[in-house]
Amino acid sequence: MDRLGDLDIFARVVATGSMSQAARDLGLSPPVVSKRIRRLEERLGSRLLQRTTRQIALTEAGKGFHERVLAILSSVEEAENWVSQRAQQARGPLRVSAPTTFGRLHVAPHLVRFLERYPDISLDLTLSDSFVDVVGDGYDVAIRIADLADTSLVARKLAPNHRVLCASPGYLERHGTPQTLADLAHHRLLVHNADSWRLEGPEGPVTVPVASAVATNSSEVIREAVIAGLGIALRSTWDVGPELRSGQLSIVLPAYRASRRVGIFAVYPSRRHLPVRTRVFIDFLLELYGVEPPWDRGLWLR
Secondary structure, eight states: OOHHHHHHHHHHHHHHTOHHHHHHHHTOOHHHHHHHHHHHHHHHTSOOEEEOSSOEEEOHHHHHHHHHHHHHHHHHHHHHHHHHHHHTSOOEEEEEEEOHHHHHHHTGGGHHHHHHHOTTEEEEEEEOSSOOOTTTTTOSEEEEEEOOTTOSSEEEEEEEOOEEEEEOHHHHHHHOOOOSGGGGGGSOEEOSSOSEEEEEETTEEEEEEOOBSSOOSOHHHHHHHHHTTSOEEEEEHHHHHHHHHHTSSEEEEEEEEEOTTOEEEEEESOSTTOOHHHHHHHHHHHHHHOSSOGGGTTSOOO
């Protein structure tokens, strides 16, 4: 039974002095309004309105009831406004997952600015290279670097992910610069947790077998090894952009790159009822990375 709706109808009838006008204001038919008023009176066991052909007037019981109904409806409106305003505020706990190195380089350094902007948010950041279960593990948002064409979650692209073959100038001076993919077989290659590189080039997708010169489960070990001149590696520009700009690393075989379908995404369970704290965090990252992320600037990537 819609008791609050009955009170709203009663207050509207009193305010307009007409059931027909109240019905028009509320988008109801006059018979429905009349039925709801009658039902209210029956439930209370007291007549609230005196009806004549020309006007509607409050009974004594109706006057006292009307005063209290207005107070109730005012309180309800105030409560709704309070919730609405609160919903527009970015506050509460925010659980975020991000890949280890990306999170360390491109999320963690900016958290002070984010939390200064939104002081009522408490942030829980987990860095992991595993694909977390966003829903099952209770995360509000996860940053993923992947091809997410088939994800069941909502995915918003934050930035492109350019992965290029690179090596130090010192390594290339000692071992020569490969001119074709076949030349890679004669070079020291560096990779972790994989036995091949899937590249895209002028002839389309191609797979290059890789026997790594260093066995490791750490991407950061491979990063340090390629900068030190140990071999050729396939690295993301968000990881080695400064070294490419400074000349510590050089792009090798620039016509080849890892899949362009792979991007940097924010994934979250649903667009419906997205908490403001989640939305402002995603917007903050979009603002931070921009159309051309800082790590890609000046690299002349095609």
